Amino acid sequence: MVQVVFTPNLQRHVSCPPVGVTGSTVAEALSSVFDDNPTLRGYVLDDQGALRKNMVIFVDGRALKDRRTLNDRVADNAEIFVMQALTGG
Amino acid sequence: MSERLHVASRKGLFTLERSGGWHVARVDFLGDNCSAVLTDPRDGCVYAALDHGHFGVKLHRASGDGTQFEEITPPSYPEKAEDEEEWTDIHGRVVPNSLELIWCLEAGHPRDTGSIWCGTVPGGLFHSDDAGNSWRLVESLWNDPLRRGWFGGGMDYPGIHSICVHPDDPATLAVAVSCGGVWHTRDGGDSWRCLGDGLHADYLPGAQATNPAIQDVHRLVQCRARPEVFWLQHHNGIFRSDDSGGHYSELSDAAPSAFGFAVAVHPQDADTAWFVPQIKDEQRIPVDGRVVVLRTRDGGQSFERLTDGLPQEYAYDICFRHALDVDASGEQLALGSTTGSLWISENGGNRWECVSTHLPPIYALRFTH
Numbered sequence: 001m002v003q004v005v006f007t008p009n010l011q012r013h014v015s016c017p018p019v020g021v022t023g024s025t026v027a028e029a030l031s032s033v034f035d036d037n038p039t040l041r042g043y044v045l046d047d048q049g050a051l052r053k054n055m056v057i058f059v060d061g062r063a064l065k066d067r068r069t070l071n072d073r074v075a076d077n078a079e080i081f082v083m084q085a086l087t088g089g
Numbered sequence: 090m091s092e093r094l095h096v097a098s099r100k101g102l103f104t105l106e107r108s109g110g111w112h113v114a115r116v117d118f119l120g121d122n123c124s125a126v127l128t129d130p131r132d133g134c135v136y137a138a139l140d141h142g143h144f145g146v147k148l149h150r151a152s153g154d155g156t157q158f159e160e161i162t163p164p165s166y167p168e169k170a171e172d173e174e175e176w177t178d179i180h181g182r183v184v185p186n187s188l189e190l191i192w193c194l195e196a197g198h199p200r201d202t203g204s205i206w207c208g209t210v211p212g213g214l215f216h217s218d219d220a221g222n223s224w225r226l227v228e229s230l231w232n233d234p235l236r237r238g239w240f241g242g243g244m245d246y247p248g249i250h251s252i253c254v255h256p257d258d259p260a261t262l263a264v265a266v267s268c269g270g271v272w273h274t275r276d277g278g279d280s281w282r283c284l285g286d287g288l289h290a291d292y293l294p295g296a297q298a299t300n301p302a303i304q305d306v307h308r309l310v311q312c313r314a315r316p317e318v319f320w321l322q323h324h325n326g327i328f329r330s331d332d333s334g335g336h337y338s339e340l341s342d343a344a345p346s347a348f349g350f351a352v353a354v355h356p357q358d359a360d361t362a363w364f365v366p367q368i369k370d371e372q373r374i375p376v377d378g379r380v381v382v383l384r385t386r387d388g389g390q391s392f393e394r395l396t397d398g399l400p401q402e403y404a405y406d407i408c409f410r411h412a413l414d415v416d417a418s419g420e421q422l423a424l425g426s427t428t429g430s431l432w433i434s435e436n437g438g439n440r441w442e443c444v445s446t447h448l449p450p451i452y453a454l455r456f457t458h
Binding site: 009010013014039042043044046047048049052054055084085 | 141142143144145147160163165166167168169185186187188
């Protein structure tokens with residue numbers, strides 16, 4: 001199972017507890033999450049399905065490379081961490 | 090007169106009530122950026138658009154008394170085709186097919202139950218026929234070749250900020266774009282024409298100054314009783330049309346300044362309109378530090394300076410384009426500012442009462458009708 005964890009800052013707007021899903025890429029794993037929680041999709045991805053410009057995703061501590069289609073591969077027991085990019089003071 | 094006012098601000102949606110003197114009765118979305126608000130006169134529903142920055146643009150709706158908001162699906166741009174050409178604006182920026190901001194929301198015609206229009210940045214017009222549960226991009230406008238000439242005014246990308254639904258015909262609309270002129274449809278959005286003979290932007294070179302499709306319209310309003318009359322606050326000044334937007338006349342006798350963002354028109358008297366002037370371009374502050382409302386009651390031949398109750402020294406309040414509203418009586422006005430001041434007049438602007446000087450920056454105001 002791939003563990004998907006969302007920043008607590010997102011919890012204020014939409015329920016998104018940690019969840020275990022299957023998938024061999026970030027896109028597949030997140031798609032599984034959004035199938036059960038469709039409102040969450042628009043908080044993470046833009047209209048074209050790309051990662052929002054001020055969001056970042058870490059896969060086992062490494063920043064996502066493919067922000068447009070999210071096709072970075074994930075291992076069976078990987079952790080995907082979704083958070084906002086911190087900007088400003 | 091209206092008994093309720095919604096205030097969309099940088100830090101939430103404030104609901105004010107008139108009973109016992111205007112006061113804040115409720116706050117929703119505290120801390121969140123509320124970019125637009127609509128109170129639907131047909132069913133009382135309240136729509137609030139939020140811009141969460143990192144997490145994108147969201148839309149919420151409350152029915153009945155406006156106390157129970159639910160998140161509904163915001164407009165979304167269709168998936169871009171693989172071979173779709175990227176559109177680069179005059180600044181060299183690629184204009185995204187993605188919702189950047191909900192800039193205005195308008196109820197459709199009273200006969201079109203559930204019809205809601207939505208103007209957005211980067212320039213898409215959306216329509217819902219089910220009270221915001223689903224949205225459709227008006228592709229006829231989005232795909233018009235002239236749209237490629239649009240560009241952002243105060244924002245990175247162009248945006249639709251004004252939507253005027255003809256009071257007698259649900260299929261007739263006018264929408265205004267910064268910077269992209271005024272667009273008209275008579276068939277519910279199947280086809281569009283950019284009109285605006287007489288509009289001019291002196292800061293643009295040569296023939297571009299009168300190109301109707303790149304005019305920087307700051308705000309467009311339509312008189313309900315005489316829908317052939319439009320009032321328009323332009324970057325270049327104040328304009329009026331008496332022929333449904335075909336031709337505009339510039340009204341240059343507006344002291345202390347014809348520059349501003351907001352305009353409101355009396356719903357029954359097409360000759361009465363209000364403006365909030367400021368110093369143009371580089372400074373964007375009230376002239377001489379005095380907050381002034383300009384009112385014409387003769388169709389723009391002359392303008393009165395209304396100051397009673399407004400600060401007349403060291404005041405730097407700017408009124409954004411949606412932060413001036415008039416209620417259905419035509420007598421009650423609300424004026425909000427970037428520095429969190431809110432004033433209400435119950436006599437057409439003759440006298441203003443200060444409701445607050447310390448709200449968050451105000452983007453938009455809507456009386457409940």
